[in-house]
Amino acid sequence: NAGVTQTPKFQVLKTGQSMTLQCAQDMNHEYMSWYRQDPGMGLRLIHYSVGAGITDQGEVPNGYNVSRSTTEDFPLRLLSAAPSQTSVYFCASSILQGYGYTFGSGTRLTVV
Amino acid sequence: TQLLEQSPQFLSIQEGENLTVYCNSSSVFSSLQWYRQEPGEGPVLLVTVVTGGEVKKLKRLTFQFGDARKDSSLHITAAQPGDTGLYLCAGANQFYFGTGTSLTVIP
Numbered sequence: 001n002a003g004v005t006q007t008p009k010f011q012v013l014k015t016g017q018s019m020t021l022q023c024a025q026d027m028n029h030e031y032m033s034w035y036r037q038d039p040g041m042g043l044r045l046i047h048y049s050v051g052a053g054i055t056d057q058g059e060v061p062n063g064y065n066v067s068r069s070t071t072e073d074f075p076l077r078l079l080s081a082a083p084s085q086t087s088v089y090f091c092a093s094s095i096l097q098g099y100g101y102t103f104g105s106g107t108r109l110t111v112v
Numbered sequence: 113t114q115l116l117e118q119s120p121q122f123l124s125i126q127e128g129e130n131l132t133v134y135c136n137s138s139s140v141f142s143s144l145q146w147y148r149q150e151p152g153e154g155p156v157l158l159v160t161v162v163t164g165g166e167v168k169k170l171k172r173l174t175f176q177f178g179d180a181r182k183d184s185s186l187h188i189t190a191a192q193p194g195d196t197g198l199y200l201c202a203g204a205n206q207f208y209f210g211t212g213t214s215l216t217v218i219p
Contacts, residue, residue: 004154033206042116043155043200043209058207090154098205100145103154 002026006091006104013081013111021076021107023091029102031094032074033058034066036087037106043090049074050097081111115139116201116210124216128190133213135201136183144184145206146175149198191217 007022025032033048035058045058049068063085065077074093078085088108092101117136125131135144143162147155159168161177161184168175172195174187188195196217201210 035209040211042211043202045207092154092206094206098143100157100160101147101155101206103147103156105152105154 004091004093004102004104006089006107008107009105010108011110013078013109015081015083015111017081018077018079019081021078021089021091021109023074023076023104024072025074025091025093025102026072027093027095027102028071029093029095030071031097031099032068033092033101034064034074034076035090035092036060036085037090038087046076046089078109083111085109086111115208116203118199118201118210118213120213121211122214122216124218125191127192127217127219130187130189131191131215132185132187133199133215134183134185135210137203138182139204140181141203142181143203143205144177144181145202146184146186147200147202149200149212150196155198155200188215191215193217193219 004025030051034046035043044060047066049055088106090106091104094101119134145160146158149155159175164179164181166177172189176185198212200212
């Protein structure tokens with residue numbers, strides 16, 4: 001099993017550009033989420049989903065959109081990138097909310 | 113708002129030493145998770161504690177959940193270089209993570 005797969009691993013964007021960070025899991029997990037990790041700030045929840053068709057905001061949702069059309073995929077969209085969105089982004093999945101997560105290996109995003 | 117405070121922030125010890133890291137909050141959590149993260153990788157789940165006062169052991173790692181379910185500790189016995197990494201605690205269905213303890217074990 002591949003677990004949680006994130007693409008791309010690295011990305012450089014110019015301010016104002018848009019892009020989608022991909023996340024796919026092959027474990028039939030219902031719960032998926034996106035975090036960003038910044039030095040000294042720990043992991044902060046951006047958006048999460050408890051199942052296909054259901055999404056909700058986390059602690060830092062501004063500037064990001066998500067959708068969950070299938071159980072397997074949970075893409076994160078940056079509509080107009082800003083330097084403040086420079087970070088490492090992690091996708092995670094769990095069989096149910098409250099159970100331990102399986103994390104992807106991350107996407108390192110730089111916005112210039 | 114940082115609901116979970118971890119201490120110490122950095123820890124550098126010699127191989128074979130024992131250590132304890134802490135995760136504290138003013139909030140009560142129904143469960144708390146501990147993760148270890150290595151550079152360039154995502155966090156890996158070590159344990160979930162659910163019951164106040166619960167103690168779980170994972171080889172040389174001992175995890176304890178406080179009686180009031182507001183704090184937790186991780187004790188490592190006879191640390192090895194392979195224990196090097198960032199240790200993170202998480203609560204409230206992993207809505208919140210602590211800022212982590214960066215551990216370096218020197219051979």
